[in-house]
Amino acid sequence: MSVGPYSGSSRCILEEPVNWADGFVVVYDVSDRMSFLCAKSILRQIREESCKGPIRVRINVTGVFLVGNKQDLCNAQQVCEEEGWSLAQEDRCHFQEVSAAEDYLEISNLFTKLIRRVMESPKHCADRRRYSGSKSVAKLINNVFGKRRKSV
Numbered sequence: 054m055s056v057g058p059y060s061g062s063s064r065c066i067l068e069e070p071v072n073w074a075d076g077f078v079v080v081y082d083v084s085d086r087m088s089f090l091c092a093k094s095i096l097r098q099i100r101e102e103s104c105k106g107p108i109r110v111r112i113n114v115t116g117v118f119l120v121g122n123k124q125d126l127c128n129a130q131q132v133c134e135e136e137g138w139s140l141a142q143e144d145r146c147h148f149q150e151v152s153a154a155e156d157y158l159e160i161s162n163l164f165t166k167l168i169r170r171v172m173e174s175p176k177h178c179a180d181r182r183r184y185s186g187s188k189s190v191a192k193l194i195n196n197v198f199g200k201r202r203k204s205v
């Protein structure tokens with residue numbers, strides 16, 4: 054899913070209505086306070102969207118990651134790591150500071166972690182059980198009626 058750039062506070066929004074999501078990675082730039090405020094606003098919107106009736110967004114704590122990028126820009130830092138931790142705690146999401154420029158493996162690991170957490174979340178497991186349950190019922194129906202239809 055895409056999130057608009059934040060040139061002006063009016064763009065600190067989710068660009069499209071969210072109909073379905075397993076997870077979100079909300080990224081801000083540690084050398085840009087505005088981007089942090091934008092990330093904060095987006096996290097709030099994600100929570101609000103997930104509570105709205107008609108929009109069924111499958112989100113749980115395991116699926117939202119707040120990421121502070123450009124950790125390498127120590128001299129230009131405008132948002133300290135504690136603020137990131139504090140926002141993540143407030144929003145009950147995961148947090149990590151990274152440097153995409155210096156350590157791409159860190160980014161890859163982050164996504165792996167996100168996927169693993171979503172897959173292992175109780176909600177995802179329940180959905181999977183439900184899906185496989187309905188699949189076996191469909192198989193059963195097909196076994197019983199499918200063959201009979203063929204022989205007619």
Ligand SMILES: Nc1nc2c(ncn2[C@@H]2O[C@H](COP(=O)(O)OP(=O)(O)OP(=O)(O)O)[C@@H](O)[C@H]2O)c(=O)[nH]1
Nearest residue numbers: 058059082122123124125126151152153154155156
């Ligand atoms: N120093 C540093 N620069 C980075 C890092 N990650 C991205 N950049 C730089 O930040 C600039 C924007 O990166 P993009 O990949 O275009 O990211 P974007 O989300 O489109 O960023 P914006 O255009 O700022 O909205 C580029 O010049 C990147 O090289 C990082 O971890 N450290």
